[in-house]
Amino acid sequence: MPDAAKLTHYLTELAKDVDGYLQSGSASVIWSLFEVQEELGITGNIAEIGVYHGRLFVFLCHAAADGETAIAIDVFDSQPHIQGIETDEDRQRFSDTNLKRNLAAAGIGDDKARIVTANSQDMTRPDMQALTGGANVRLFSVDGDHSRTGVRHDLGLAEAALCDGGVILADDLFNTLCPSLTEGIIDYFGADTPDLEPVAIIASNGPLITGGAKLLLARAQFANVYKAYLRLLNRENFRHAVPFLGFENVLVFDFQGAPVRHPLDDAVRAAVARFMSEEAH
Ligand SMILES: C[S@@+](CC[C@H](N)C(=O)[O-])C[C@H]1O[C@@H](n2cnc3c(N)ncnc32)[C@H](O)[C@@H]1O
Numbered sequence: 001m002p003d004a005a006k007l008t009h010y011l012t013e014l015a016k017d018v019d020g021y022l023q024s025g026s027a028s029v030i031w032s033l034f035e036v037q038e039e040l041g042i043t044g045n046i047a048e049i050g051v052y053h054g055r056l057f058v059f060l061c062h063a064a065a066d067g068e069t070a071i072a073i074d075v076f077d078s079q080p081h082i083q084g085i086e087t088d089e090d091r092q093r094f095s096d097t098n099l100k101r102n103l104a105a106a107g108i109g110d111d112k113a114r115i116v117t118a119n120s121q122d123m124t125r126p127d128m129q130a131l132t133g134g135a136n137v138r139l140f141s142v143d144g145d146h147s148r149t150g151v152r153h154d155l156g157l158a159e160a161a162l163c164d165g166g167v168i169l170a171d172d173l174f175n176t177l178c179p180s181l182t183e184g185i186i187d188y189f190g191a192d193t194p195d196l197e198p199v200a201i202i203a204s205n206g207p208l209i210t211g212g213a214k215l216l217l218a219r220a221q222f223a224n225v226y227k228a229y230l231r232l233l234n235r236e237n238f239r240h241a242v243p244f245l246g247f248e249n250v251l252v253f254d255f256q257g258a259p260v261r262h263p264l265d266d267a268v269r270a271a272v273a274r275f276m277s278e279e280a281h
Contacts, residue, residue: 020055023204027259042165050144125160143171151184174211197223208254233262
């Protein structure tokens, strides 16, 4: 079980000093995902493409159990043209020293976090599997190249590394700063025939209509069980279920408050069991 005290301390105290992006809704749902994976006995590594200073990655590291590794993949300042790095200030902003400093401040050592400097666009699916040690990643965040082709490529890497019960979080769906990213996700579902289903759309900082959400994906056989848990655990933030990417009943959450932990108790277990048995008939 992830250490709730550490996660709370990070979200309430440390995260504000880490530059980057980790919105309250994402944090609440990711926290629920950790609880659901614990409940379902889903274990494995954790990975993120596009970590920047580690605002989300440090949070993910706190959830990695003994024997699990959190893998950070970022181009950092190794290929200056990618970020448009021109000045020393730019270089400092994209240097991996920021991530290393933030991991150290959170007490996360090399035994838990592995930093890989690479352009994900140069990686193949076997490269990614070699990096993660096979298809054993239980949570993969995709937040690197925000172009149409870039995100489509990275989704393929993430899917190749995903374990059976794992989930992918694709960032910036419907973000008007990078509209082509959404096209890349649609391309992936249209042409690459993934063994994935959309589970939920999670508003970043609300209100929902401002876009910039995270899209949660799971393998087809696990989509319904994740939906059942997330809908119950985060019921106060659940807005509606809609068709998306060719699938019915994709959950939409609108978060505007502070991140909240929703304990997975016997009442939730009983309700999920009822829902899943109704689904089976
Ligand atoms: C929006 S930031 C990520 C924010 C981060 N997830 C957080 O928690 O704050 C995007 C990151 O993607 C990285 N990036 C962009 N293109 C990349 C590529 N082709 N390969 C690997 N990383 C890339 C950038 O260096 C940058 O750190």
